Structure formats: structure tokens, C-alpha cells
Amino acid sequence: xxxxxxxxxxxxxxxxxxxxxxxxxxxxxxxxxxxxxxxxxxxxxxxxxxxxxxxxxxxxxxxxxxxxxxxxxxxxxxxxxxxxxxxxxxxxxxxxxxxxxxxxxxxxxxxxxxxxxxxxxxxxxxxxxxxxxxxxxxxxxxxxxxxxxxxxxxxxxxxxxxxxxxxxxxxxxxxxxxxxxxxxxxxxxxxxxxxxxxxxxxxxxxxxxxxxxxxxxxxxxxxxxxxxxxxxxxxxxxxxxxxxxxxxxxxxxx
Amino acid sequence: xxxxxxxxxxxxxxxxxxxxxxxxxxxxxxxxxxxxxxxxxxxxxxxxxxxxxxxxxxxxxxxxxxxxxxxxxxxxxxxxxxxxxxxxxxxxxxxxxxxxxxxxxxxxxxxxxxxxxx
Numbered sequence: 001x002x003x004x005x006x007x008x009x010x011x012x013x014x015x016x017x018x019x020x021x022x023x024x025x026x027x028x029x030x031x032x033x034x035x036x037x038x039x040x041x042x043x044x045x046x047x048x049x050x051x052x053x054x055x056x057x058x059x060x061x062x063x064x065x066x067x068x069x070x071x072x073x074x075x076x077x078x079x080x081x082x083x084x085x086x087x088x089x090x091x092x093x094x095x096x097x098x099x100x101x102x103x104x105x106x107x108x109x110x111x112x113x114x115x116x117x118x119x120x121x122x123x124x125x126x127x128x129x130x131x132x133x134x135x136x137x138x139x140x141x142x143x144x145x146x147x148x149x150x151x152x153x154x155x156x157x158x159x160x161x162x163x164x165x166x167x168x169x170x171x172x173x174x175x176x177x178x179x180x181x182x183x184x185x186x187x188x189x190x191x192x193x194x195x196x197x198x199x200x201x202x203x204x205x206x207x208x209x210x211x212x213x214x215x216x217x218x219x220x221x222x223x224x225x226x227x228x229x230x231x232x233x234x235x236x237x238x239x240x241x242x243x244x245x246x247x248x249x250x251x252x253x254x
Numbered sequence: 255x256x257x258x259x260x261x262x263x264x265x266x267x268x269x270x271x272x273x274x275x276x277x278x279x280x281x282x283x284x285x286x287x288x289x290x291x292x293x294x295x296x297x298x299x300x301x302x303x304x305x306x307x308x309x310x311x312x313x314x315x316x317x318x319x320x321x322x323x324x325x326x327x328x329x330x331x332x333x334x335x336x337x338x339x340x341x342x343x344x345x346x347x348x349x350x351x352x353x354x355x356x357x358x359x360x361x362x363x364x365x366x367x368x369x370x371x372x
Contacts, residue, residue, distance in 0.1 A: 050315045053307040056291065076351075078289075078309030105313050106351050132286070132311075132351055148315060176281055176289070254307055 001098070004227035005213055006037040010084070013045035013069035014245035018237040019229065020091050020157060021074060021244075026233055027093050028151040034094035036216055036224060038209040041082035041089070045069030046172050049077040049146065053254045059174050068172055072251045073157075075146035077133065080159050081169040086194070088208045090116075091157035092216060099220050101154065105147050109133050112156050112220075116143050119160075119215030123208070125198055133158075140193035160212065161194040162205055275302075278330075280365030284310075288352035292361050294325070301325045301335075301362070310352035317348040330366050332359035 008019060016039060026032035046058050050073055054060065057079045063070050082089060092112060101108050110129045117135060120127035120142065130136045135143035145158030166188035175184045195203055217224050229237070244250045279293045290308035294301050304325045312318055324342040328334050339355035342348065 049309050049311075051307055051312065051318055052309060053291070056307060074315065076309070076311035076315060105311065105349055146311070149313065254305070 001033055001223075003094075003217075003222045003224045004033045004035045005224045006035055006039075006227060006229065007209060008037060008039045008229070010040045010042035012043065012241075013041060013047065013071035013082070014241035015237060016041060016045075016089070017047070017071050017073060017245045018240035019233075020093070020155060021240060022233050022237045023091070023093050023229075024150060024153050024155050025236070026230070027095060028153045030095075032230065032233070033227075034098050034222075035092075035227075036213060036222070037091045037093070038212050039089050039091075040084065040087070040205065041069070042084050043067050043069055044084040045071060045082050046079055047071050047073050047082060048079045050074060051076055051254065052079060054252050057174055059172055062172055066171075070172075070251060071245050072253065073146065074150075075148045075155070075157065077144065077146040079173050080144060081172055082159065083163065083165065083168070085205075086161065086163035086165065086196075088160045088162055088205055088212065089157060090160070090212050090216075091155060093153060093155045096149065096152050096154055099222075105149070106132060108147060108154075108156075109145065112147070113143075113145055113158075114219035115216030116145075116158065116160060116212065117215070118219050119208075119211040120195075122211050122215060123195065123199065123203055125195070137193050137198065140191055142193050142195070160208065161192065162208060163196040164188070164192055164194040166192070278365040278368075280361045280368065282357060282361045282364060284353045284357050286352065290353050290357065290361060292358070292365055294330075294362070294365070296330065300327050300329050306358070308353070310350065313349040313351075317346060320346060321348070325362075330362050332356070332363045335359035335362045 023035050048057055058070050113129045117127045125137045127135055127137050133145045134141050143158055143160045147156040166185045170181055170185050175181055275295050277293055277295050281291045283289050288310045292306050294304035304322050321342055324338050328338045336355040336359035339358050343350055
């Protein structure tokens with residue numbers, strides 16, 4: 001079966017998360033093929049893990065003041081600052097059994113993350129998987145990933161840092177005890193890296209998208225073709241963005 | 255709040271969930287980087303309301319409510335908490351990534367002792 005490639009471009013946080021869930025739903029119902037999606041965020045936004053508390057990890061007032069979005073994901077893991085100009089996101093969504101995958105989620109991460117490792121290597125970076133769910137270049141984190149399985153469907157989405165501004169990141173991400181904010185900024189500078197840091201201006205975000213599609217195809221042996229959201233998926237995503245991912249009952253549920 | 259320094263709390267008086275119910279809060283950075291927080295109250299010497307938040311993973315995600323419920327009625331001791339969580343994960347076939355049952359036990363005891371010191 002051919003995989004559908006979606007390049008949905010720049011969208012607000014609630015729409016981005018709604019599209020992932022809508023595709024999961026249509027793949028579960030068998031009306032859409034397995035899907036590989038690459039996308040960006042406009043405005044910049046923070047996404048938080050399913051088990052996090054919005055107020056504990058996000059400075060919501062700063063987000064509202066600056067027009068930065070915030071959204072809870074259906075996946076676990078940590079808070080991510082999706083900088084409009086500094087980050088490319090992907091999601092890979094398929095029915096269990098479409099490709100061989102370990103039952104254990106912890107063991108499935110390295111299998112799917114190989115797509116990102118190959119993407120980065122094709123750009124000339126010496127990338128490696130680091131358990132549980134990260135990818136590193138030169139020992140520094142460049143990608144974080146989160147995986148879930150619902151209704152017989154696997155969904156993994158993740159972030160690939162294109163450019164990183166720790167100062168700006170921690171304007172919106174809260175850390176336990178404001179006193180250690182400076183320490184956290186320093187820690188990010190020490191432990192996190194980005195594509196721009198290594199390659200400068202030579203590689204565009206579009207080229208990174210291409211590399212991700214090629215990386216996943218090579219790592220998982222996928223035959224892919226460019227596609228689009230169906231009319232139904234688009235309509236459902238608009239509704240879900242409004243009723244769930246843009247709503248307080250969901251975003252502030254923990 | 256309602257309890258004087260050095261005075262033992264009387265479980266009989268606490269059982270009704272009166273105004274003096276205090277919330278215990280703990281935060282733990284697990285080795286490997288995950289950050290887990292807990293808040294809970296006690297009733298009759300055992301855990302009552304409890305909320306666990308953090309950047310860990312649970313599969314399936316909906317198991318979080320059941321995991322929290324598994325702590326209700328458990329004494330706030332490391333071994334008891336660890337045992338309850340481990341039993342829940344085993345029985346419900348839930349995969350928890352980024353923290354262990356023992357980490358949650360430790361977190362409960364940290365929250366409790368932090369409160370006692372203040």
C-alpha cells in the first residue's frame with residue numbers, strides 16, 4: 001500500500017493537533033492510507049504532554065500577551081516550544097501491522113526514530129538515537145518524539161530543531177522555581193542543538209521536510225506519494241480544533 | 255493550618271475532610287530526565303485525592319485516572335505506594351516509561367517529609 005505524504009505547512013496549534021487526531025481517526029476507520037505528515041506552527045506555540053499540567057509548565061499569561069499558542073497533546077512526554085521559524089514537526093500514522101514494530105512502545109521508538117536519524121545524516125549531521133525518545137547530534141538533543149496507540153493505530157509525532165533560542169523558549173516554558181530559569185537557559189545551550197547551528201543557512205526548512213520524508217521512507221521501506229487531506233478530514237479538523245484543542249476543558253484538564 | 259506544632263493529627267477528626275485538610279506536594283527529577291509532580295491529601299492516615307503530572311509516558315494514556323485511583327486508600331509510605339502502582343501496571347497491562355513505581359513511592363515520601371519540615 002502506498003503511503004500518503006501530507007505537507008500541511010504552517011497552522012495554529014489547535015489545528016495542528018486536530019489534524020493528527022483526525023488522520024488517526026480516518027486511518028482507524030480504514031478510509032485513509034497510512035500517512036506521513038510534515039508541518040510547522042504559526043503562530044509559535046507550546047505543546048504539552050498529555051500528563052502535564054498547563055499552568056505548571058507553561059507561562060499562559062506570557063503566551064496570551066505575545067500571541068503564542070498553547071495546546072495539550074494526546075501523547076505523553078514533555079513541553080515543546082514550536083518556534084515558527086525554528087522547528088519542523090512530523091507525524092507518522094498507520095494501522096498496527098502495516099510495518100513490523102515491537103509491541104513495547106519503548107522498543108518501538110528506535111525503529112521509528114531511525115527515519116529522523118537517516119534524515120539528519122542525509123543533511124550531513126552525525127545523528128544517533130538516544131533512549132528513551134530522543135535523537136542527538138554530538139551528544140546534544142536535536143529531536144524529541146512521542147508515541148501513542150489508539151484503536152489499532154500507531155501515531156508518533158516529534159520535533160526537529162531547526163534553530164533554537166533558549167531565551168525565547170523559557171519566556172513561555174515554566175521551570176520549577178523561577179530562580180533556576182537562568183540555569184535552564186544555560187543547560188539548553190549546553191545540551192540542545194539545531195540544524196542551523198551545524199549547517200548555517202545552507203539548509204532551508206523545506207529541505208528539512210524533504211529529508212524527513214526521504215528518511216522515513218528509507219528507514220521503514222515505505223512507498224510514498226504526495227497527497228492531501230480529504231474534504232471530510234479538513235472539516236473534522238476545523239471542528240476538532242475548535243471543540244477540543246482550542247478549548248479550556250482539554251488544555252487545562254490537568 | 256489546623257494542626258499545632260508537634261501535635262499528632264487525629265485520624266478520626268481528619269476523616270470527614272474538614273477545613274484543615276492539607277495538600278502535600280512533591281516534585282522529583284527522575285534519573286534520565288523525566289520530571290514528575292504529585293499532589294495529594296490524606297484522610298484517616300491514607301492517601302485520598304491524588305493528582306500526578308509530568309513528562310512521563312503511560313500506555314494507554316487513559317490509564318492515568320486508574321493509576322491515581324490505585325493510590326487512594328494506600329498509606330503514604332514508599333513500599334506501599336510502590337507495591338500498589340506495580341500491581342496496577344501488571345494487572346492492567348499498562349506500560350509506564352520514564353519513571354518507576356519506586357520513583358512514585360519516593361515522591362510520596364518526599365512530599366510528606368517536605369510538609370512536615372515546614
